[in-house]
Amino acid sequence: DTGVSQDPRHKITKRGQNVTFRCDPISEHNRLYWYRQTLGQGPEFLTYFQNEAQLEKSRLLSDRFSAERPKGSFSTLEIQRTEQGDSAMYLCASSFWGGTAYDNEQFFGPGTRLTVL
Amino acid sequence: GESVGLHLPTLSVQEGDNSIINCAYSNSASDYFIWYKQESGKGPQFIIDIRSNMDKRQGQRVTVLLNKTVKHLSLQIAATQPGDSAVYFCAETANNDMRFGAGTRLTVKP
Numbered sequence: 001d002t003g004v005s006q007d008p009r010h011k012i013t014k015r016g017q018n019v020t021f022r023c024d025p026i027s028e029h030n031r032l033y034w035y036r037q038t039l040g041q042g043p044e045f046l047t048y049f050q051n052e053a054q055l056e057k058s059r060l061l062s063d064r065f066s067a068e069r070p071k072g073s074f075s076t077l078e079i080q081r082t083e084q085g086d087s088a089m090y091l092c093a094s095s096f097w098g099g100t101a102y103d104n105e106q107f108f109g110p111g112t113r114l115t116v117l
Numbered sequence: 118g119e120s121v122g123l124h125l126p127t128l129s130v131q132e133g134d135n136s137i138i139n140c141a142y143s144n145s146a147s148d149y150f151i152w153y154k155q156e157s158g159k160g161p162q163f164i165i166d167i168r169s170n171m172d173k174r175q176g177q178r179v180t181v182l183l184n185k186t187v188k189h190l191s192l193q194i195a196a197t198q199p200g201d202s203a204v205y206f207c208a209e210t211a212n213n214d215m216r217f218g219a220g221t222r223l224t225v226k227p
Binding site for chain 1: 126148149158159160161162163166168206208210213214215216217218219220
């Protein structure tokens with residue numbers, strides 16, 4: 001257990017429905033990342049926050065995806081009008097950013113596996 | 118046993134043997150590299166890292182080698198154990214932006 005938790009662990013939904021995932025990072029970490037991972041592939045970056053500010057979004061993050069970190073602690077990732085191609089594992093990671101990538105170890109949560117029928 | 122990363126995503130070794138997992142990275146500007154281990158049903162877990170000003174770094178039973186000339190990274194695991202069975206990913210970082218490779222599945226036979 002890395003100290004990063006995600007909820008739910010599994011979500012099955014029908015195409016067209018909206019889903020929301022939650023990530024609780026390690027409490028002293030100021031950065032929070034969202035990734036998407038499909039079977040056999042490495043995690044693909046979606047977006048990250050430093051405190052409550054969303055600093056970068058991947059072009060993979062279509063208009064149907066939105067992420068928030070309102071108080072700089074937990075974060076939510078919402079997918080609207082889900083499509084079958086959204087089926088994947090959604091991973092959250094947190095880190096303490098001290099100014100360089102060298103000391104920015106990311107700790108990953110267990111992920112939320114989304115299946116869109 | 119040895120893999121060639123994307124071209125051979127599965128590596129099977131005998132318990133006690135050494136394993137070598139390879140990764141070809143894409144960005145010549147990458148200056149920091151990390152190996153992650155991902156077990157079934159879990160998120161990736163940090164194993165070892167290396168900066169671009171180094172060509173070798175050792176941890177406990179693991180060694181990472183970096184060849185910037187050919188943009189190649191390898192992870193060596195000594196005396197591979199059943200608990201080492203997992204998917205291993207390399208990640209490269211350029212301008213504080215981290216990207217993962219596709220991974221290699223390591224299976225350890227008893």
